[in-house]
Amino acid sequence: xxxxxxxxxxxxxxxxxxxxxxxxxxxxxxxxxxxxxxxxxxxxxxxxxxxxxxxxxxxxxxxxxxxxxxxxxxxxxxxxxxxxxxxxxxxxxxxxxxxxxxxxxxxxxxxxxxxxxxxxxxxxxxxxxxxxxxxxxxxxxxxxxxxxxxxxxxxxxxxxxxxxxxxxxxxxxxxxxxxxxxxxxxxxxxxxxxxxxxxxxxxxxxxxxxxxxxxxxxxxxxxxxxxxxxxxxxxxxxxxxxxxxxxxxxxxxxxxxxxxxxxxxxxxxxxxxxxxxxxxxxxxxxxxxxxxxxxxxxxxxxxxxxxxxxxxxxxxxxxxxxxxxxxxxxxxxxxxxxxxxxxxxxxxxxxxxxxxxxxxxxxxxxxxxxxxxxxxxxxxxxxxxxxxxxxxxxxxxxxxxx
Amino acid sequence: xxxxxxxxxxxxxxxxxxxxxxxxxxxxxxxxxxxxxxxxxxxxxxxxxxxxxxxxxxxxxxxxxxxxxxxxxxxxxxxxxxxxxxxxxxxxxxxxxxxxxxxxxxxxxxxxxxxxxxxxxxxxxxxxxxxxxxxxxxxxxxxxxxxxxxxxxxxxxxxxxxxxxxxxxxxxxxxxxxxxxxxxxxxxxxxxxxxxxxxxxxxxxxxxxxxxxxxxxxxxxxxxxxxxxxxxxxxxxxxxxxxxxxxxxxxxxxxxxxxxxxxxxxxxxxxxxxxxxxxxxxxxxxxxxxxxxxxxxxxxxxxxxxxxxxxxxxxxxxxxxxxxxxxxxxxxxxxxxxxxxxxxxxxxxxxxxxxxxxxxxxxxxxxxxxxxxxxxxxxxxxxxxxxxxxxxxxxxxxxxxx
Numbered sequence: 001x002x003x004x005x006x007x008x009x010x011x012x013x014x015x016x017x018x019x020x021x022x023x024x025x026x027x028x029x030x031x032x033x034x035x036x037x038x039x040x041x042x043x044x045x046x047x048x049x050x051x052x053x054x055x056x057x058x059x060x061x062x063x064x065x066x067x068x069x070x071x072x073x074x075x076x077x078x079x080x081x082x083x084x085x086x087x088x089x090x091x092x093x094x095x096x097x098x099x100x101x102x103x104x105x106x107x108x109x110x111x112x113x114x115x116x117x118x119x120x121x122x123x124x125x126x127x128x129x130x131x132x133x134x135x136x137x138x139x140x141x142x143x144x145x146x147x148x149x150x151x152x153x154x155x156x157x158x159x160x161x162x163x164x165x166x167x168x169x170x171x172x173x174x175x176x177x178x179x180x181x182x183x184x185x186x187x188x189x190x191x192x193x194x195x196x197x198x199x200x201x202x203x204x205x206x207x208x209x210x211x212x213x214x215x216x217x218x219x220x221x222x223x224x225x226x227x228x229x230x231x232x233x234x235x236x237x238x239x240x241x242x243x244x245x246x247x248x249x250x251x252x253x254x255x256x257x258x259x260x261x262x263x264x265x266x267x268x269x270x271x272x273x274x275x276x277x278x279x280x281x282x283x284x285x286x287x288x289x290x291x292x293x294x295x296x297x298x299x300x301x302x303x304x305x306x307x308x309x310x311x312x313x314x315x316x317x318x319x320x321x322x323x324x325x326x327x328x329x330x331x332x333x334x335x336x337x338x339x340x341x342x343x344x345x346x347x348x349x350x351x352x353x354x355x356x357x358x359x360x361x362x363x364x365x366x367x368x369x370x371x372x373x374x375x376x377x378x379x380x381x382x383x384x385x386x387x388x389x390x391x392x393x394x395x396x397x398x399x400x401x402x
Numbered sequence: 403x404x405x406x407x408x409x410x411x412x413x414x415x416x417x418x419x420x421x422x423x424x425x426x427x428x429x430x431x432x433x434x435x436x437x438x439x440x441x442x443x444x445x446x447x448x449x450x451x452x453x454x455x456x457x458x459x460x461x462x463x464x465x466x467x468x469x470x471x472x473x474x475x476x477x478x479x480x481x482x483x484x485x486x487x488x489x490x491x492x493x494x495x496x497x498x499x500x501x502x503x504x505x506x507x508x509x510x511x512x513x514x515x516x517x518x519x520x521x522x523x524x525x526x527x528x529x530x531x532x533x534x535x536x537x538x539x540x541x542x543x544x545x546x547x548x549x550x551x552x553x554x555x556x557x558x559x560x561x562x563x564x565x566x567x568x569x570x571x572x573x574x575x576x577x578x579x580x581x582x583x584x585x586x587x588x589x590x591x592x593x594x595x596x597x598x599x600x601x602x603x604x605x606x607x608x609x610x611x612x613x614x615x616x617x618x619x620x621x622x623x624x625x626x627x628x629x630x631x632x633x634x635x636x637x638x639x640x641x642x643x644x645x646x647x648x649x650x651x652x653x654x655x656x657x658x659x660x661x662x663x664x665x666x667x668x669x670x671x672x673x674x675x676x677x678x679x680x681x682x683x684x685x686x687x688x689x690x691x692x693x694x695x696x697x698x699x700x701x702x703x704x705x706x707x708x709x710x711x712x713x714x715x716x717x718x719x720x721x722x723x724x725x726x727x728x729x730x731x732x733x734x735x736x737x738x739x740x741x742x743x744x745x746x747x748x749x750x751x752x753x754x755x756x757x758x759x760x761x762x763x764x765x766x767x768x769x770x771x772x773x774x775x776x777x778x779x780x781x782x783x784x785x786x787x788x789x790x791x792x793x794x795x796x797x798x799x800x801x802x803x804x
Contacts, residue, residue, distance in 0.1 A: 265678035266708060269671035273715075276667035306668060309711040313675075 002137040002170045005042040006178060007386040007399070010161035012036070012147040013154035013217035014240065014338045014347055014378060017307055018278040020256050020314055022213075026275040029282055030213050031233045032221035033240065034380035037145035037158035040388065040399040041166045044140040051122050052142045054401055056115040056149075060105070060122075064138060071127045074100050093124055093205050101127070114149050118159060121205040125163050129198065133173040141166065144398040148372070151242050152249075152339030157214030160202030161383050165195045169385075176385070183390035186381070192219050195383060221382035233379040234288045236300075237350035239328070239362065241335075242372040243320035245343025252342045256314045267314070274310050277303050297351035301334035304349060308336040316341030323369055324348075331362040350375070404539040404572045407444040408580065409788040409801070412563035414438070414549040415556035415619035416642065416740045416749055416780060419709055420680040422658050422716055424615075428677040431684055432615050433635045434623035435642065436782035439547035439560035442790065442801040443568045446542040453524050454544045456803055458517040458551075462507070462524075466540060473529045476502050495526055495607050503529075516551050520561060523607040527565050531600065535575040543568065546800040550774070553644050554651075554741030559616030562604030563785050567597045571787075578787070585792035588783070594621050597785060623784035635781040636690045638702075639752035641730070641764065643737075644774040645722035647745025654744045658716045669716070676712050679705050699753040703736035706751060710738040718743030725771055726750075733764040752777070 011032035018028025044050055050061035074097055101123045102109060107116045122141075130136045143162060147155035165187070168174045174194060177185040187195065199215040216223040222233055260267040281303050288296050308325060311317060321337045324346045328335045335348040350359060359375060366373045388396065413434035420430025446452055452463035476499055503525045504511060509518045524543075532538045545564060549557035567589070570576045576596060579587040589597065601617040618625040624635055662669040683705050690698050710727060713719060723739045726748045730737045737750040752761060761777060768775045790798065 263678070263682065263704075266675050266682060266705075269675040269678070273668050273671040273675075276665070276671070280665065280668060302665075303668075306715050309715045313708050313711045 002041070002043055002139050004176070005040070005388050006176070007388050007391055007395075008039040008041065008162045008165045008169075008383065009036045009386060010158040010165070010218040010383040011154075011221060011380045012158050013214050013223075014238075014345070015213075016278075016338070016347075016378070017281050017303065018274060019337075019339055019341065020253065020311070020316060021271050021274040021278070022211075023253055023256070024260070024271055026271055027278040027282075028213070028223075029278045030217050030223040031378045032217050032380040032382060033147075033153060034377040035146040035153065035240070035374060036380070037143060037147060037155065037162050038386075038391065038395050038399060039162035039166050040140075040142045041170065042140050044138040046138050048138055049126065049136060050140050051119070052140075053115065053118055053144070054142070054398065055144055056113075056118060058115045058119055060119060064135065067123075067126065068130070068135060070100070070104050071131055074127070093128075093201065097124070098205065114156075117156070117206045118143075121156075121160060121202045122163060124205045125160070125167055125198065125202050128201065129164075129167045129171055129173065133168065133171040135171075136167055137170055139166075139170055142399045144395070148242060152344050153240075154214035154217060156206045157199065157203050157210070157218045160199040160206070161195060161215055161218035163202060164198035165383050165385070168194060168198060178385045178387060183387055185385045187383070187385070192383070195219055217382070219382050221380060233285050234290050234292050235377050235379040236292070237352070237354075237375070237377055239333070239335075239348040239350060239359070239366070240374045240376055241324055241346045241348065241366050243318070243324060243343050243346065244370065244372060245318055245320045247318075247340060247342035247344055249340040252316050252340045256316065259315050270310050270313050274307060277307050277310075292352070294351050294353040297349060301349055301351075304334045304336040304347075311337055311341055314341075318343045320369075320371075321346055324366065324371065327365045327369065328362055330365070331358045333358070333362055347378075404443070404445055404541050406578070407442070407790050408578070409790050409793055409797075410441045410443065410564045410567045410571075410785065411438045411788060412560040412567070412620040412785045413556075413623060413782045414560050415616050415625075416640075416747070417615075418680075418740070418749075418780070419683050419705065420676060421739075421741055421743065422655065422713070422718060423673050423676040423680070424613075425655055425658070426662070426673055428673055429680040429684075430615070430625075431680045432619050432625040433780045434619050434782040434784060435549075435555060436779040437548040437555065437642070437776060438782070439545060439549060439557065439564050440788075440793065440797050440801060441564035441568050442542075442544045443572065444542050446540040448540050450540055451528065451538060452542050453521070454542075455517065455520055455546070456544070456800065457546055458515075458520060460517045460521055462521060466537065469525075469528065470532070470537060472502070472506050473533055476529070495530075495603065499526070500607065519558070519608045520545075523558075523562060523604045524565060526607045527562070527569055527600065527604050530603065531566075531569045531573055531575070535570065535573040537573075538569055539572055541568075541572055544801045546797070550644060554746050555642075556616035556620060558608045559601060559605050559612070559620045562601040562608070563597060563617055563620035565604055566600035567785050567787070570596060570600060580787045580789060585789055587787045589785070589787070594785070597621055619784070621784050623782060635687055636692050636694050637779050637781040638694070639754070639756075639777070639779055641735070641737075641750040641752060641761070641768070642776045642778055643726055643748045643750065643768050645720070645726060645745050645748065646772065646774060647720055647722045649720070649742060649744035649746055651742040654718050654742045658718060661717050672712050672715050676709060679709050679712075694754070696753050696755040699751060703751055703753075706736045706738040706749075713739055713743055716743075720745045722771075722773075723748055726768065726773065729767045729771065730764055732767070733760045735760070735764055749780075 012035045016029045022028035052059045149155045174191040196219040203210040213223050325335045328348045333348050335346050338347045363373045414437045418431045424430035454461045551557045576593040598621040605612040615625050727737045730750045735750050737748050740749045765775045
C-alpha cells in the first residue's frame, strides 16, 4: 500500500559540446536543462494501477490482478522468457515481451507514436520492477513535461527516469527520502545508480538502442565521457530554440562518417579540436562559481562559436541553424546547434549582463523565423523528489487537469 | 640602345588555401590570377629614361647622365654604401639608399602613397640593375594594371616582376625570347629565377618585409611551400570580390597567434586540417585536366567551405565576408576569403556548368552589397613577353593613353 502524495521530476538534457564526435570515440559534455518532466504519485483505488499523460492524451487504468497474471504468463509461456530473471535490469526487453505487452495494451505492432511507446514503457517497467522487487501497490500516476518531444532534448529519458524513481520507491526498492515538511529531497548515489539502470531499460523500450546519455543526465544532471564525472555544472541562463526542422540522426551520423572516410587528414583534426573544446569547457565550468558573473562567459561563447563552425565542417549544419546563429549574433549573443544538427535545436548563452530587452528582442526575432524558443537554464538538478505543495501552480495545474 | 617595342605582363595572385597557416609553418597554395599588370617598353628619347603609371598618375622622366651620377654618389658618399656591390640582389635596399633616392625624386620621407612607392621602386631597380649589368638604355616605360591596389592581390609584386623583366632584358642580363611574328614568349627557368630575385628586391622597396610569395606567383604562376613546385594549375573560372573593408594584416596575424597561445589544444588541430586541405587541393589540381569539366569541382567547393569555417575559427572572418559567402551560396556557389581576411577579398568558384544568368545575378547581388566584383580566372601564366600587336585593344588603349 502507498499512502503519500508526492511528485518526482527529472530534467531534459542538452549537449554543450561533443555531439557527433562522441560517436567517434571523443569526449562529449551533456548537461541538465531546466525544462523538466514531472510525475505525480498518489494512492489509487484498491487493485487499480492508472497512468495519465495529459500531454500526449494517454489515460489508462488496469486491474492489478490482471497485470500480475500477464507478468506470470510472459514468464511461463515462452521458452525464451522462462523465468522472472528475464526482467533483470542487465537484460534488454525482448521482442516477445514487448509483443505480449502490446497485445495486452491493444497497441498495434510497429506503432511509434509517443503515446504508444510511453504506455508500453510504463507497462514494461511496472511488470519488470514488480517481478524483481514485489508488486507495485495501487497508485495513480500522472506525468507531464515542459519538454517538447522528438527535439533531441531527452524527453523520453526524463519520463523513464521519473517512472523508474517512482516505481522503485513505491515497491520499496529505494527509500522515500522526503521528510515531512521538506520541499525536495534526492536519493543516495547507490539509489540513483539503480534509478538510472531502470530508466535505461525504459529508454530501450522507447528508442531501441539509446546511448544512455539522456537517462544519465536525467538522473545525475551531467554526463561526460571523461572520468571522473564532474559533480556539478554552474547555473547558466540560455535560450533554447527549436528550429522545428525535422532531421534523421541516423542519416546525419552516417554523413559525418562518410566525410571522415573521404578526407581523413582534413576531418580527423576537426574531431580532435572538438574533443579539446569539450575538455576545456568542462575545466572552465568546474572552475566557475555556482552563479558566474559576466567575465566568466566570453570563453564559453568563443567555444560555442568555434564548435558551431566545426559542426558545419562535419556537414551537420543547416540553413535554419545558420539563421538562428545570425539572429542571435545580431543581438551580440552566441549560439550553437545542440544534438544531431541538420535542423533541430540550438542553444544561445545569456550572460548575466544581457539586457532583458535584448533577450526579448532575440526571442521575438527567433519566433519570427518560425522557431519555438524557451528562456531557460542549464545546470539544473537531476532526478528530484518533491512535496506536491512545493510545485509551481503551473506544474500542479498540469498534473491535476487530467 | 633598345630598338624594339614590346610588352611584358605579370599576373596577380590569390591564395587558394593556407593563408595564416603558412605564417605558422604550414603549407599554402597561391596561384596566379588572370588580372594582370602590363608594361609597355619602347625606345625613348636619347639620354632620357621615362616611366608613366597612368593608373596612379605618375609621369616622370630623367636625364640618364643625372641618374648614373646619382648612382655613383650613392655608392661613394656613404661608408655604408661603399661599393656597387651594395646593389647586389642578395642585399636589401638600405635606408640610406632609399633616402638618397627619395631626395632625388622629391618624395617626402615616409610617403606611402602607391605613386611614391612605385616611383621609388622604379628608381631603385633602374640604378641597382644598371650598376650590376650595365646602363639601362633610353626607354619609355608605361605600366598599367587590371589589379586593384592594396587588396592583397599582389599588384605591387606584378609591377615589380614586370619592371625586373623589362629592365633585365634591356640591359642584356636576360634574353629577349620573342621571335619576330610571335605573339608571346616566356623566359628560361634560369632567367625566371633572376627576374624573381630582382622583383623581390623591388617588393622590399614597396613593402619593407614581403614574404616573397607574390613575386614568385607573378613570375612562375604558382607558389606552394611543398617541394616540388607543381608545374601547372588548371584554368578555373572564379568571381573575385573585393569587400573593400580595410584591414591590417599585422593585426590579424597577431590575433591568430594569440588565439593559438590561448587554446593550443583547440587551435593547433585546425591548422593541421588547413594544412591537409592545401595538400589535398594541390593533389586534386594536379590530377585535373587543363580545362576541368563540372564533375571535378565539388571537392574543390567542399575545400572552400571547410577552409572558410576554419578561417572563421582562426578569428579572421568578417561580417562582410559572411555576407559574400551567403550571397554566393544563394546562387549555389561556394566562396572563401583569400589573403589576410578581416574584410579584403573573397573568391568564388564558377564551375563550367554555372549558368551565365546565375553568375550575372551573383555579381549584381555582390555589387548591391557595395562590393567590387571581377569575373576572371586562376591558373593564368606567369611573367610573359608580348608583341604589342597581340595585346587586347583595352590594354593597348590603357598603355597609350599617357
